[in-house]
Amino acid sequence: MTTRNRVLTILGVGAVLISAELLIIQSAKRFASGITSGVVKAAPAAEGLFKGTLGKALLENQRVQGIPANQQAVHPRLPNERYGNGQSLLDEYQKDPQRFHRYAQIFDTWVNAHKVAAASAKGEPSAISESSLSAVGVIPGEKLDAWKHPLCVIRGVDRIVIISGGPNATAPIDCRQIRMSKAQISATALSSTEQQRDGSLAFTFPREDLNSR
Numbered sequence: 001m002t003t004r005n006r007v008l009t010i011l012g013v014g015a016v017l018i019s020a021e022l023l024i025i026q027s028a029k030r031f032a033s034g035i036t037s038g039v040v041k042a043a044p045a046a047e048g049l050f051k052g053t054l055g056k057a058l059l060e061n062q063r064v065q066g067i068p069a070n071q072q073a074v075h076p077r078l079p080n081e082r083y084g085n086g087q088s089l090l091d092e093y094q095k096d097p098q099r100f101h102r103y104a105q106i107f108d109t110w111v112n113a114h115k116v117a118a119a120s121a122k123g124e125p126s127a128i129s130e131s132s133l134s135a136v137g138v139i140p141g142e143k144l145d146a147w148k149h150p151l152c153v154i155r156g157v158d159r160i161v162i163i164s165g166g167p168n169a170t171a172p173i174d175c176r177q178i179r180m181s182k183a184q185i186s187a188t189a190l191s192s193t194e195q196q197r198d199g200s201l202a203f204t205f206p207r208e209d210l211n212s213r
Contacts, residue, residue, distance in 0.1 A: 045090070045093065045094075045097075047104075048093065048097060048100050048101060048104055049089060049090065049093045049100060051100075051103070051104035051107045051108065052093070052099070052100025052101065052102075052103040052104040052107070053089065053100070053103070054103075054107045055102075055103030055104050055105065055106035055107035055108075055110070056103040056106075058106060058107060058110055058193040059103075059106065059193055059195055061189075061192060061193065102167065104146075105146035105147070105167065106146070106193070106195075106201065108145075108146040109145040109146045109151075109164050109201060109203075110193060110203055112142045112143070112144065112145065112146075112151070113145075113151055113162035113164065113203040113205075114203070114205060115138050115142050116132045116135045116138055116142070116143060116151055116153060116162055117153070117160040117162050117203070117205040117210055118205075118210045119135040119136060119137045119138045120135055120153050120155060120160055121155075121160055121205075121207050121210035121211050122211070123155050124155065125155050125156055125157045126154070126155050127154070127179050127180055127181060127182065127185070128154075128176070128178075128179055129152040129153055129154045129163065129175040129176070129178040129179070129180075130152070130153050130175055131150045131151075131152065131153070131175045132144070132150045132151035132152070132153055132162070133150045135153070145164040145165070145166075145201075146167075147164075147165070147166070147167060147169060149164070149165050149169055149171070149172040149173070150172050150175075151163065151164050152164075152173060152175035152178050153175075154178070154180050154185060156180075156182070156185035156186065156188075156207075157182070157185075157186075157207075158206065158207050158208065159185065159186075159188065159190055159204050159205060159206055159207055160204070160205045160207060160210065161180065161185060161188055161202060161203070161204050162202070162203040162204075162205070163175075163178060163200065163201070163202050163203075164200060164201040164202075164203075165199075165200055166195065166196075166198070166199035166200045166201045167199050168198060168199035168200075169199070169200070173200075188202065188204040189204060190204055190205075190206045191204065191205065191206060191209075192204045
C-alpha cells in the first residue's frame with residue numbers, strides 16, 4: 001500500500017472515530033490522547049491534517065440556532081462534507097501544509113488550555129489572572145501554548161477562561177496585567193475559542209464539565 005493510500009485509509013478510519021467522539025462529547029483529555037496519540041501518529045501527514053482541521057473547526061464554531069451562546073457546548077467538529085471525502089482533504093493539505101500547521105498549533109494550545117483549566121477548576125473565582133505555571137497536577141510542557149509561552153488563567157463563577165498570546169506573541173504575556181470583570185467573564189461563550197486581531201486566543205471552559213471529570 002502506498003503512503004498516500006495509507007494516509008487515506010487512516011483518514012477514513014479516523015473520521016469515524018472523531019465523529020463518534022464528538023457526538024458523545026467525552027472529555028478533551030480522552031479525545032486528545034485517543035486521537036492525537038493513536039490514529040493521527042500513524043502517518044505524519046495525517047497528524048498535521050487532523051490537528052489542522054480540528055484547529056480550524058475550533059475557530060469556526062457553528063452555533064446552534066435558538067440556544068443562547070452562553071449555554072452552548074461547542075467542541076471541535078469537522079464539516080460533514082469532509083467525512084466522506086478524505087481525498088479532497090488530503091489534496092487541500094498537500095497544497096498548503098503550513099496553513100494546516102498553523103491551525104494545528106491552535107488545536108495543540110486548546111488541548112493544553114483544557115488541561116490547565118481542569119487543574120484550576122476547583123479554585124475560587126477571581127477577576128485577576130494568574131500564570132499557568134502555578135497550575136498543580138499539570139506537567140511543565142502542558143502548561144504552555146504551542147509557541148512555548150505560559151497561559152493565563154481567569155476563574156469565573158461558572159467558567160474558566162484561558163488566554164494565550166497566540167502566534168504573534170514574541171514573549172510571554174504578563175498575566176498580572178489581565179483583568180476581567182464578572183460581566184466580561186460571563187459574556188464569554190461557554191466552550192468557545194476566540195482569536196483577537198492581535199492573534200491572542202481565549203478559550204472558555206464550563207466549570208461544570210471540568211469538575212465532572
